[in-house]
Amino acid sequence: MNATTALRPYEHPWEHITDELRRLDVWIDAGLQSMTAPADDPALDPFRGLVVTESEAKQLLLDDGRFAAIDHERQQELDAWDGYIASRVSSTIQQGIPLPLLRLRDAFRLSDRDVRCLVAAMAPDIDRKYEKLYAYLQDDMTSKFATVDLLLRLSCRSESERRDALPRLLPHSPLSSLLRKEQPDGGAARSALSRPIRADERIVAYALGLDWTYAGPMAGIRRYDATEIPPSLMTDQDVGEKLQAHIAASSSSPVVYLLHGPTGCGKTLQARLAAASIRRGLLEWDASAAPAEEEPFREALELAIREALLIGAVPAFDRLHALAGDRRLDWLADRLRGLEGPAFLLSEKTWMPERPLEGAAWIDVPLRLPDPAERRRLWKAAADGAFALSDAEASALAAKFRFATGRIERTVRTAERLLEWERGGSRAEATLDSKALHRAGYMQVRHRLGEKAVKLEPKFAWEDLILPDDTKSLLRQACNRLSYRHVVFGEWGFERKFAYGKGISMLFTGPPGTGKTMSAMVMAREMDAELYRIDLSRMVSKYIGETEKNLSDIFDEAQLSGAILFFDEADALFGKRSEVKDAHDKYANMETSYLLQKMEEYDGLTILATNFSQNLDEAFTRRIQFIVRYPFPDPAQREQLWRSTFPKESPVVHDIDFEYLSRTFDLAGGPIKNVVLTAAFLAAEDGVPIGMKHMIEAVKQEYKKTGKVLLKDRLGAYADY
Incomplete structure (x- = not known):
């Protein structure tokens, strides 16, 4: 660990965690030296951790081993590691390279001792050697993860330090939100000090710089970076500017902004712009997808808030209107009272908690849909360079889709991908086809009309x-x-x-x-x-x-x-x-x-x-x-209907008397289609083209279906059919 090496920045979070684990190894070695002496009877040595001998019990009364043996030599080694890591961290910060472990420390207000405990808790998930070491240190081969007691032994040197550190490992502390309590093998009851503790899997992945995807109720989380929105794509500018000015003036204060308005009015966009004005992203969670039971709901809520802290984003809770009259709104309000910074609530309808949020401001922000003229401008601005939209085409899109900027942008990007797929990856003619925007627009809509209505495909011109x-x-x-x-x-x-x-x-x-x-x-x-x-x-x-x-x-x-x-x-x-x-x-x-x-x-x-x-x-x-x-068709219109119902490729004999059919049978368009289709199947069964014989038989079936009587003398020359 020479000075030149120490000044080299960490190029990846894994390097930083590796050095922290090496420093942890020094503490573990000291802990091994301070353990209770082994049993006097060598025959019992294989059962170490399973039995307690009389000599061990007496030794525990004399020396409980609650602190690692940090002698002068180990103190020098720890000091060397402290200086080495600090030097590399400083160099890394100067290079502008982010270190997740430092982000965890700052976001959750952890002390240096908290960080050491966190590293010790995540160690078995990084290197399996720590499973055996922890089992040995705890004199229990079934205990492969750190307990509260072990974390205290590996981070404290005195009674005062232990007294200060213990509350940090108890529930509802900043550090405990990064940990999870493991159930001991067999579900046996344990004291508070002997319960196994692990770092949450998400925290391990974050500290190592690994990608992470939530599942379950958190699967719907959407993350928006603090990117700037072009002025041409902004809507409701007066409200947006007022919102941004307010959040900038109170960015560190607990403020809840309720943005409400109809679907498509730009609630998410306004929240994104406000968060970006204080250089933060937005983490949006669909609260309507949260668990219905209280404990799972509160756990999921904590995960959403923790994720926002991890990535430095402002939390936003979407679709609150779906929880109207639901106890989950009360549980959400309980948690909002404990927030330390801004948060957004997004809803189609306004809402107010029954009890005021003590210590937090509540700002009600109504939003409106962009009017057609504004939507037309947004469509042209978003499509600029990708689709050559005329005023008429932009107006048609604005009239059909009541979208704000966010959905309009997604529609344009989706339409580009659709055209690339249809043209084999080529985008050469993308600007010529605005119809793709209509198809892509419908892909952005999530409605439930299909539950109470039947969608008809418009195939006719x-x-x-x-x-x-x-x-x-x-x-x-x-x-x-x-x-x-x-x-x-x-x-x-x-x-x-x-x-x-x-x-x-x-x-x-x-x-x-x-x-x-x-x-x-x-x-x-x-x-x-x-x-x-x-x-x-x-x-x-x-x-x-x-x-x-x-x-x-x-x-x-x-x-x-x-x-x-x-x-x-x-x-x-x-x-x-x-x-x-x-x-x-x-x-x-x-x-x-x-x-x-x-x-x-x-x-x-x-x-x-x-x-x-x-x-x-x-x-x-x-x-x-x-x-x-819609009048009943006259004979001339009926003849048009008879002729137009046959596809061009259908085999039809030349003797079909369309004039006779239209003059003789008082049928509207729907029944005429039924007759032609029935005749086609009759001809297919006979293996011949469609002829008058099939048509007359199909007419007879149509009359029978409706209860009408078709007299034989009415068929004239075709009575024999």
Whole structure:
């Protein structure tokens, strides 16, 4: 250990820990010399640690061996190691190389003796030789890990030091949060001094500079470094600047910031910016995924707070609204009272603990969603250099996805990876395809619409719709309203005049099979939007308040992605109102009004479909923006439907009389598709192309299915079929 060697910095945390263990070896050697003399009877020597002889007992009364024998020679050796390690640590700090063990010392306010105890506790997890040494030192071959007593023996030289060190190893001390108590073999009861103690696995990995991944309730932890956000991607700047100024002025004080607002308003982003303003990262934990039982919850909470201390981040607890009415909120509040620095709570709704946080400030920070114009700016700024977004494309994304900066950035990065995959790793034409942003945007949305609705894949285009021109025109007008609402409401200022009702509500009425569902699919494809079909007859509940809850869940989840909501069987709820004769009638009308209210509040497209327009109340239909009536197709439209239903590659004989089929059979689009598909299977069974024989047989089956009578003389020339 010459001076030149001592000044060399530690290049890796492992080197530092290795030197600390070498210093520990000196203490262990001193401990071996101070142990009680062996048994007088050599025959009992193999049973050392299993039996206590009379001579050993007497020796314990004379000299309990609670302190290691630090003579002059060992003191010189310890001093040499102290100087050597201190010199290398100083050189390492000067080089700007981080040492995790020093970070642990500073973050958890450990003394030098605490650090020595911690190194001794983690030693068996680094080198197995310490298992045997500790077993020998403790006169117990089953005790392979350090006990409280052994840690005191290897770190204290006097009664006063032992008295000061003992509380540091007891529960609720800074050092104890880095340790874990091992259950002794067989679960036998032990005194407080003889209970095995190990360094927590996470602490061992951290001290050695190893990567670590949490499992269980901690698996959802997200870590954000203290990186700067470009000014072009910032939202709600006034609130952000105020938040940053406050946390900078009270960075060492216990302050709890409750950031609350709707999903997508940028709560995480604002917390990241505030933490970065004091040069700290953010550690975000989804509290809703925490254990429901009290003890596991508190343990997981301690792990989250400890992890934030380890990496020097500000702790943030997300999705508190999911714990509304839950005891876990009370347990969280209990722990917040003991924090020593800032913390963030993120929730969709505001919250206040029942009891004030003594000694800690509580700051309530409401946040709002970026408006469409601001979201359009964010999309263009985030996509700059990766996707050449036009104003119209950026507006479409802003209208569909109510994202703040964080999700917009993730969407752009995800879209880039999607294009690389689709093009075999090439990014040459990435700027030409903005459709990837829509696909990537849906990947960022985590909603539960699939639990109460059925997702429909929009496979049809405008040319597949066989409808009158005026009907198609209404459908296109509705699409254009969504496409250009950023101009009307944003640029032209109409948003100030319309506080709500900016979404699009439509009512499709007409007989079954006339194209209502297909129209919704065409519109979804036109706007690159998700389409969910909800059966209103299943949403209506006989229990008071349950229908409203079901509807509220649907709209809340849809808000995340701007999905198109297609409510089928609308007459189940929108029947003509009768006089209120009982409580059931009263609440039925309330449910209907509630649905209309949610439709007006929803920023996306809502479609109601019914087969019986005569059952609808005029007072309600006046609140619908578009009423699209689907007439029963006339013969000319039916012929188009018959012809368009056959795929190009299907084998069809030339004698199919489409004009006869459309003139003779009064079938709408849905039944016509059923007939064609049935005929195709009949032809496949016969091993021949599809012909009139198969078509007539399929028509007969369709009539039987619906209970209609098909007379033989109506078939004319095809009666023999």
